Amino acid sequence: MEMGADQQATVAAVRPLIESLIGGALDKFYDRVRNQPETSPFFRDAGHMTSAKSAQATHWMNIARGQFDASFYDSVRRIGTVHARIGLEPRWYVGAYALVLENLLEGIGRHYSPWRRLVKGSARRARPMPASRSSRRRCSTWNCRSRCISRKPRSNATRRSRPWARR
Template identity: 50%
Template sequence: MASHEIDRRMHFMGLGRPSAGYSAISGLLRRSIPAALAAFYDRVRAEPETRRFFRDEGHVAAASNAQQRHWDAIIEGRADEDYAASVRTIGRVHARIGLEPRWYIGGYSILLAHLTRAIIERPRKLFANRREHDRITAEAVAELNQRVMLDMDLAISIYL
């Protein structure tokens, strides 16, 4: 997947550079990723059909570290060649191991739910305007959903 193809998909979705609201919560999202990944891998370990994709805890740790880097790119709104290469790698690995889309989509739903809750439940800043807080929340949640769906589309397109 070349970066120009990513650009075409982003254009269709109305995505460009991260919005002000999304950028305002990017630090919160970065801080929330480790706990979201931990929740995801707890679920993977508990499900025999997904646990079988990992040899041992070292394999889980390596996958989690790679996902941390990839999610950092999603949060930053990157659409460069490094991001495109990461998406290609993810898609090829999923194809090689025979990961069904239901597990990939289900995993993303766990991560997305965790990150969405982090945005919605964040405290309002002292003396902050409630309407502005709510606007940033809505903008950030909507854009996070779009960026996650874009990433999912790109990776699944590689291996389907």
């Protein structure tokens, strides 16, 4: 797969997260399979679909292991052989992988979101406003504490004596 050791280590490091996300991603996938007239006949009943879901989860966890060795390729060949034997067209399983991967990437993106880290960090750094700032005069027009167009500009002397009045 032309993945270096660093890339394989990155994939392996995300494995616990993938393990927590794969069930939901496969649920969405198999709900779609169940509702598609072209794909639902490939499954005898709900038990058969559950078995396929379990095999699919194992396959995704093998990918997430990050070790693309001979046993991985043997497993992939077995899956391809089963798909060919039952007459499943590539467009269906390639589309399925895209759908599962989309759900996994959304979950990973949410987990590693820089916004999430910023929000977490700002919650730790949040401090109450000092009394000197909270007791500022309010603007008469908008009842705000900032300089706005309704307030007359102050002279430099006034700005120096009242730090809150600075621009």
